[in-house]
Amino acid sequence: MMKPSVAIVLLLVVAEYASLATAAGPKVIIVGAGMSGISAGKRLSDARISDFMILEATDRIGGRIHKTKFAGVNVEMGANWVEGVNGKEKNPIWTMANSTGGLNLRTFRSDFDHLASNTYKQDGGLYDDKFVEKIIERMDEVEESGTKLAGTLHLSGQEDMSVMAMQRLNDHMPTGPARPVDMVIDYYQHDFEFAEPPRVTSLQNTVPLPTFDNFGDDVYFVADQRGFESVVYHVAGQYLKTDKATGAIVDPRLKLNTVVREITHFPSGVTVKTEDNNVYKADYVMVSASLGVLQSELIRFRPQLPSWKILSIYQFDMAVYTKIFLKFPRSFWPVGPGREFFLYASGRRGYYPVWQQFEKQYPGSNVLLVTVTDDESRRIEQQPDNQTMAEAVAVLRKMFPGADVPDATKILVPRWWSNKFYKGSFSNWPIGVNRYEYDLIRAPVGRVYFTGEHTSENYNGYVHGAYLAGIDSADVLINCAKKKLCKYHVRGKHE
Ligand SMILES: Cc1cc2nc3c(=O)[nH]c(=O)nc-3n(C[C@H](O)[C@H](O)[C@H](O)COP(=O)(O)OP(=O)(O)OC[C@H]3O[C@@H](n4cnc5c(N)ncnc54)[C@H](O)[C@@H]3O)c2cc1C
Ligand SMILES: *[C@@H]1O[C@H](CO)[C@@H](O)[C@H](O)[C@H]1NC(C)=O
Numbered sequence: 001m002m003k004p005s006v007a008i009v010l011l012l013v014v015a016e017y018a019s020l021a022t023a024a025g026p027k028v029i030i031v032g033a034g035m036s037g038i039s040a041g042k043r044l045s046d047a048r049i050s051d052f053m054i055l056e057a058t059d060r061i062g063g064r065i066h067k068t069k070f071a072g073v074n075v076e077m078g079a080n081w082v083e084g085v086n087g088k089e090k091n092p093i094w095t096m097a098n099s100t101g102g103l104n105l106r107t108f109r110s111d112f113d114h115l116a117s118n119t120y121k122q123d124g125g126l127y128d129d130k131f132v133e134k135i136i137e138r139m140d141e142v143e144e145s146g147t148k149l150a151g152t153l154h155l156s157g158q159e160d161m162s163v164m165a166m167q168r169l170n171d172h173m174p175t176g177p178a179r180p181v182d183m184v185i186d187y188y189q190h191d192f193e194f195a196e197p198p199r200v201t202s203l204q205n206t207v208p209l210p211t212f213d214n215f216g217d218d219v220y221f222v223a224d225q226r227g228f229e230s231v232v233y234h235v236a237g238q239y240l241k242t243d244k245a246t247g248a249i250v251d252p253r254l255k256l257n258t259v260v261r262e263i264t265h266f267p268s269g270v271t272v273k274t275e276d277n278n279v280y281k282a283d284y285v286m287v288s289a290s291l292g293v294l295q296s297e298l299i300r301f302r303p304q305l306p307s308w309k310i311l312s313i314y315q316f317d318m319a320v321y322t323k324i325f326l327k328f329p330r331s332f333w334p335v336g337p338g339r340e341f342f343l344y345a346s347g348r349r350g351y352y353p354v355w356q357q358f359e360k361q362y363p364g365s366n367v368l369l370v371t372v373t374d375d376e377s378r379r380i381e382q383q384p385d386n387q388t389m390a391e392a393v394a395v396l397r398k399m400f401p402g403a404d405v406p407d408a409t410k411i412l413v414p415r416w417w418s419n420k421f422y423k424g425s426f427s428n429w430p431i432g433v434n435r436y437e438y439d440l441i442r443a444p445v446g447r448v449y450f451t452g453e454h455t456s457e458n459y460n461g462y463v464h465g466a467y468l469a470g471i472d473s474a475d476v477l478i479n480c481a482k483k484k485l486c487k488y489h490v491r492g493k494h495e
């Protein structure tokens with residue numbers, strides 16, 4: 001089976017060599033045109049390494065930042081919030097997006113301070129707000145105690161524990177939050193941010209979370225008709241040739257609809273083979289495909305990646321976070337100040353738990369957003385959308401028994417997990433992976449470099465993480481290409 005394709009490879013390699021002979025400086029191939037790949041390209045460009053190709057599997061740039069038309073408005077299927085704003089350091093994504101000197105994206109600070117008065121019982125009606133407030137206060141106390149504990153753990157990671165183990169140490173419901181209301185508050189606090197339950201997530205590496213610790217506790221919801229992806233276009237436009245009239249990128253170095261299937265690396269260079277049987281030859285390759293893609297078989301490495309690399313990739317988690325949008329003929333939910341977010345306390349943890357209404361963001365649209373994660377995401381991705389619509393509407397009818405809830409007229413169910421170019425939504429740091437093992441995910445293998453949100457030193461899982469990772473990984477490559485500093489120092493287990 002291998003032989004015919006090898007023959008084609010050799011043929012095309014020869015052809016590519018010819019065109020290369022005249023080029024000065026190193027040639028780099030970037031795999032993927034999401035935030036990290038586009039950011040890496042800019043950094044290379046700034047370092048006057050401009051002989052590169054960006055190969056992108058889909059027909060657009062932006063990756064997991066992606067708007068789509070739904071019920072007459074553009075909504076975000078992927079990243080929606082600039083997370084970490086108004087803190088001691090400036091979030092570079094906020095600098096790009098904000099109104100002073102930025103793109104002036106239409107954004108709304110999300111206010112989660114009123115959940116206690118917007119938490120619905122399994123069989124309908126609101127919980128008493130004082131009762132829920134107490135649960136939230138206790139959760140905050142436990143979290144604070146967890147922050148202190150995390151600060152005392154040995155840096156080797158040998159004493160790390162799950163967030164749930166920390167909850168137990170604090171006598172916080174020793175068998176785990178059990179009542180529907182406890183479960184939904186716990187879900188909101190953990191799963192709604194990390195897309196995995198506290199039983200899975202590392203205490204040491206997520207509490208406190210550098211995103212909020214460094215950049216601030218505020219999060220801003222992007223509801224701009226240009227889409228959150230305009231931050232990616234903004235970076236791309238600084239070095240890729242763009243058509244002024246349409247905003248489309250027309251630079252020949254960006255190749256869309258180009259799926260990389262094989263990366264062969266030698267001491268002297270790399271060859272990258274695509275699904276359409278083209279072969280690109282370069283000095284270095286920078287892979288920005290998601291952790292989920294690296295865990296899959298989509299891209300084959302020859303020779304195989306070393307086992308330390310494969311294990312670091314396999315041990316980290318690709319989480320799944322699903323934003324389900326529903327359109328109704330009219331609104332029947334409470335509106336007004338303090339009513340943006342509401343919770344459904346099901347006895348089945350994570351069953352249509354967190355809801356958002358958009359009277360400010362998309363006025364008159366009658367659209368609701370409900371978010372599910374993890375197992376519920378995988379279940380819902382595999383069932384027909386009308387089934388999901390029926391389940392979600394049944395939940396709303398439970399929450400609002402007196403409201404004569406109409407049938408939804410449209411539904412949008414993004415399928416990031418089933419999509420072979422993503423295989424999930426963002427990475428989450430699980431127990432059992434220490435800082436040293438995490439660093440190995442970014443470490444280059446010969447001439448193969450890695451970037452993407454899952455390689456961000458402090459901000460894995462976020463848009464700013466992807467952006468900063470692109471810069472950092474490009475710097476590692478630039479150090480090698482320009483200064484011959486090619487040895488990548490991975491901090492030892494005990495450093
Ligand atoms: C549902 C959802 C909600 C999120 N919410 C937020 C949020 O509110 N705030 C926040 O900060 N972050 C959020 N994130 C995370 C954020 O979107 C990501 O961290 C970030 O966009 C990742 O960028 P990246 O460049 O690392 O990866 P990607 O965007 O995945 O870019 C990689 C690119 O590689 C391409 N590719 C993959 N395989 C191949 C191949 N074989 N050949 C060629 N190209 C390939 C892909 O098509 C993609 O364009 C969310 C993500 C999702 C999915
Ligand atoms: C926007 O970002 C710039 C640069 O980081 C900052 O100086 C400014 O205060 C920000 N504006 C707002 C409204 O946050």
Ligand SMILES: *[C@@H]1O[C@H](CO)[C@@H](O)[C@H](O)[C@H]1NC(C)=O
Pocket residue numbers: 384386387390
């Ligand atoms: C969804 O649609 C299919 C095919 O039209 C139908 O057989 C099924 O009963 C529908 N399911 C629900 C829950 O409406």
